[in-house]
Structure formats: structure tokens, C-alpha cells
Amino acid sequence: MTRTLALVESPVQLLNALEWAHRYAQGPGRGEGGGPPAAGLHGFSIAVLQPLDPVTRAQLAALAALAAAEGVRVTAYDPRGGAGGTRTRALTGLAGLTGLAGLAGLATRVARAPRLLLGDAFSGLIQALLPLSRAAELVVVDDGTATLELAALLREGRPLVRWHRQGRPSAAATRAARRLGPDPHRRLELFSSLAADPPPGALSTANQYAWTRERFGPPEVLPGADLLGSSLVETGVVTLDRYLDTVTGLAAAHQVGRYFAHRREHPDKLRRIAAATGAEIVRPQLPLEIEARRGPVAGTLLSFPSTVVHTLPLVLEGTGVRMKLCAVDADWLTPTASARSLSFLTDVSTSALSRHGLELISPVTA
Structure with missing residues (x-):
């Protein structure tokens, strides 16, 4: 069974999901206060929610191939319906799922995963999937400097909207803030290489890019x-x-x-x-x-x-x-x-x- 399901939309998010998996494969220590034993790569799976941009899709394909070589299961979903024939070929050699059937399968995986890893808590698509999750553990990995803003918004209990966005927050952004907020029945982990101050009750784990340094x-x-x-x-x-x-x-x-x-x-x-x-x-x-x-x-x-x-x-x-x-x-x-x-x-x-x-x-x- 998939113990940890990661939802990612960009190469940086996919890389940091791999760094998280590598970090947990090394031993039981978790952040400042320790934690339960690591599950390693067993039961770790990545769902790539593909963007439309062809350059980003190409980088995702290259990085997904590296992940697969490490024994990580990677599945591509195309919820935005990429251009023509690129839809199922974007992640060469990996499973590609499009249309409503693919999204229905992803929704089932999100609902069943005991641990859910989020590559971008600001993403409208991920915010739409988040209410389906019954995971006891939620992990947010770095999506660039947006992590700094995310941590601040969670501390303040504000809707999850990126700093450069204008206009009224969506209902999904407000629900996501509540979902990632304090909850005695759910653990939140922030896995970051930045000096982000986590919200109360959240676990902070440092991303030192150990996998990248060892691999290259x-x-x-x-x-x-x-x-x-x-x-x-x-x-x-x-x-x-x-x-x-x-x-x-x-x-x-x-x-x-x-x-x-x-x-x-x-x-x-x-x-x-x-x-x-x-x-x-x-x-x-x-x-x-x-x-x-x-x-x-x-x-x-x-x-x-x-x-x-x-x-x-x-x-x-x-x-x-x-x-x-x-x-x-x-x-x-x-x-x-x-x-x-x-x-x-x-x-x-x-x-x-x-x-x-x-x-x-x-x-x-x-």
C-alpha cells in the first residue's frame, strides 16, 4: 500500500519530494524533536500534476526518470489537458493518466494515503484535492521562496494566496488554511531549506539537499x-x-x-x-x-x-x-x-x- 503520496506540479517540488524521501530513508530522527521511525522509500509514490508549459513538462520528465531510477513510483496526471499528443508522452516511460477517469483514480489515492505530501499548498488544484484527504500526517515541502509566505499565512490563520496575487481569496484557499492549521488529530511537517518559522504545533525539518549532494x-x-x-x-x-x-x-x-x-x-x-x-x-x-x-x-x-x-x-x-x-x-x-x-x-x-x-x-x- 502507498504509505506516502506526494502531489507535485513543478521540477523543484519533485526534487524536494525526493529529498524528503531520502531524508526519511536514512533513519528515525525527524527535526528538532525526533519522531516515529522512517518508512524509507517503501510505499513512497509521487503523482505529477502536469502543467501546460512545455519547458516545465520537459524538466519534469527528466527528473521523473531520475526518481524512477531510484525506485520511486511516479505517475503522471494531466488535469489541465496538455497540448495534443504531448498529453501522455510528457513523462517518457512512466504511466500517464488523462481525463476524468485518471482524476477519479487520483482522488481515490489521495483519500486513502495515510501520509500526504504537498508540493504547493497555494495550488488551486491541490487545494481542491486536499479536502478529500483523511491523512493523519501532512507534509509540505519547499516550493521555492513561497514557503516563507506559506509559513507566515499559516501562523496568522489567513487564506493561502501567493504574495503577488491580487483580489479576493477563493473559498478553497480559506479551506486549505484551516486544513493545514492546528489539529490535535493531525501532524503537519514543514520540510524546508529556508529559514521559515513554522506555525504552532508543526514539525520543522531541515532540507540539506543530501540526495543531490550524494548523487551528483x-x-x-x-x-x-x-x-x-x-x-x-x-x-x-x-x-x-x-x-x-x-x-x-x-x-x-x-x-x-x-x-x-x-x-x-x-x-x-x-x-x-x-x-x-x-x-x-x-x-x-x-x-x-x-x-x-x-x-x-x-x-x-x-x-x-x-x-x-x-x-x-x-x-x-x-x-x-x-x-x-x-x-x-x-x-x-x-x-x-x-x-x-x-x-x-x-x-x-x-x-x-x-x-x-x-x-x-x-x-x-x-
């Missing part, structure tokens, strides 16, 4: 710098012109040879970056944590506020690679960016600087 690398370290791309333009938070100007300045000042594109970055934007900087545009096949660990990687990594300023220092510890963080200033923001945007990005930067000792690059002098 150490990498070959190259001269010069790599620039890590951001989707802040695509999510409507910062203006395209300000972002392009800063990227161009960073590339010239730090001898950037490669630009690692975020999976959501628009091709037209990437073409403009290539023309302005002369840098090679790299579309990673796997999450950056794995790409950087298996190498090659430049000796200096430049990044905007994002998840990787927290995760890559862990993954690359002891390799000699240095990270520099380019802060986002108020004049970067679009007129429609939420009031929370700048403070959230500042919090991401401040916590990474204090935890990992990164060098801060001013956006004015970048």
Missing part, C-alpha cells in the same frame, strides 16, 4: 561568472526594461559567459538578453540545484532574489563557488505589482545574506 558532483568550476535568470518580469512584478538594463550591466561588469534561463522566461526576452550581453543562453534540463551540482559551473554565480540564493549555497558548499545577490529596488516594480512585492523580495534577500554570507550587489551600481 562535485562539479568542475570554470572561470568567470554565470547569471541566473528570473521570472519576475513574467509574473508582473518588475518591468522588462529595468530587468534588461540590469542584466546587461551585470554581464559587462562580471564577465558573464552563460545566462541560465528560468523555465518561465519568454523566448523573446531571452533573445534580447543574448543580443545585449553576448552570453550563451542555457535552458536547464533539470532544476538548478542539480545542474549546478553536476557542473560545470562558474566560480561566481549572480542571482536576483529567488529560491536559489538559499538552496545553491547548500548544494555547492565546499566547492569554492561564490554567490552574489543583486537586490531589487522600488523603481523596478510594475504599476500593478502588489504592495507586498518589495518587502517580500527584501526579506528573501536579507535572510539569504545573513544565513549564507552572500555578497550584495547594489542595483544602482550593477
Whole structure:
């Protein structure tokens, strides 16, 4: 029987589900206060709820193949009905289920799983499935820096809505907050590599990326710098012109040879970056944590506020690679960016600087 069912929608979530499984396969210790013995990989299964974006689907396929090689059962579901013939082929060599029958089967699995692992507690689809669960244990793994916001919302008992979203919270977001809130009959675990303060009664377990470090690398370290791309333009938070100007300045000042594109970055934007900087545009096949660990990687990594300023220092510890963080200033923001945007990005930067000792690059002098 499936002891733990993971629901994931992105490569990062799938990677962190694997890290959770690896962590629990090592022994009985769980977080600060210990816990029940680990179940290991026996009875661990991952359900991939596929997105529409083809780049994300390709990364999920590559990472799902690695998971299957580790003996983890991975099943693909296509609730959004991907484009044409890609629907069942997106996770090559793995089971693919589409349509109402597939979703009905997933609903049954969610209802029966004693432990449910959530890759994105903000996801509308996962929030819709969550009320079906009777699991005595709920685990939330990192979905990037959104974990910081999730922990804060759970502490305050507020609906689970991402920081850059506008408008009235949905009923599902309100129900999800209650479902993940304090309950004497249910255990909540937060598995995170970030300095997220868990809500009262929740168990906090550190994600040290042990599986990634053991499985890959150490990498070959190259001269010069790599620039890590951001989707802040695509999510409507910062203006395209300000972002392009800063990227161009960073590339010239730090001898950037490669630009690692975020999976959501628009091709037209990437073409403009290539023309302005002369840098090679790299579309990673796997999450950056794995790409950087298996190498090659430049000796200096430049990044905007994002998840990787927290995760890559862990993954690359002891390799000699240095990270520099380019802060986002108020004049970067679009007129429609939420009031929370700048403070959230500042919090991401401040916590990474204090935890990992990164060098801060001013956006004015970048």
C-alpha cells in the first residue's frame, strides 16, 4: 500500500519530494524533536500534476526518470489537458493518466494515503484535492521562496494566496488554511531549506539537499561568472526594461559567459538578453540545484532574489563557488505589482545574506 503520496506540479517540488524521501530513508530522527521511525522509500509514490508549459513538462520528465531510477513510483496526471499528443508522452516511460477517469483514480489515492505530501499548498488544484484527504500526517515541502509566505499565512490563520496575487481569496484557499492549521488529530511537517518559522504545533525539518549532494558532483568550476535568470518580469512584478538594463550591466561588469534561463522566461526576452550581453543562453534540463551540482559551473554565480540564493549555497558548499545577490529596488516594480512585492523580495534577500554570507550587489551600481 502507498504509505506516502506526494502531489507535485513543478521540477523543484519533485526534487524536494525526493529529498524528503531520502531524508526519511536514512533513519528515525525527524527535526528538532525526533519522531516515529522512517518508512524509507517503501510505499513512497509521487503523482505529477502536469502543467501546460512545455519547458516545465520537459524538466519534469527528466527528473521523473531520475526518481524512477531510484525506485520511486511516479505517475503522471494531466488535469489541465496538455497540448495534443504531448498529453501522455510528457513523462517518457512512466504511466500517464488523462481525463476524468485518471482524476477519479487520483482522488481515490489521495483519500486513502495515510501520509500526504504537498508540493504547493497555494495550488488551486491541490487545494481542491486536499479536502478529500483523511491523512493523519501532512507534509509540505519547499516550493521555492513561497514557503516563507506559506509559513507566515499559516501562523496568522489567513487564506493561502501567493504574495503577488491580487483580489479576493477563493473559498478553497480559506479551506486549505484551516486544513493545514492546528489539529490535535493531525501532524503537519514543514520540510524546508529556508529559514521559515513554522506555525504552532508543526514539525520543522531541515532540507540539506543530501540526495543531490550524494548523487551528483562535485562539479568542475570554470572561470568567470554565470547569471541566473528570473521570472519576475513574467509574473508582473518588475518591468522588462529595468530587468534588461540590469542584466546587461551585470554581464559587462562580471564577465558573464552563460545566462541560465528560468523555465518561465519568454523566448523573446531571452533573445534580447543574448543580443545585449553576448552570453550563451542555457535552458536547464533539470532544476538548478542539480545542474549546478553536476557542473560545470562558474566560480561566481549572480542571482536576483529567488529560491536559489538559499538552496545553491547548500548544494555547492565546499566547492569554492561564490554567490552574489543583486537586490531589487522600488523603481523596478510594475504599476500593478502588489504592495507586498518589495518587502517580500527584501526579506528573501536579507535572510539569504545573513544565513549564507552572500555578497550584495547594489542595483544602482550593477
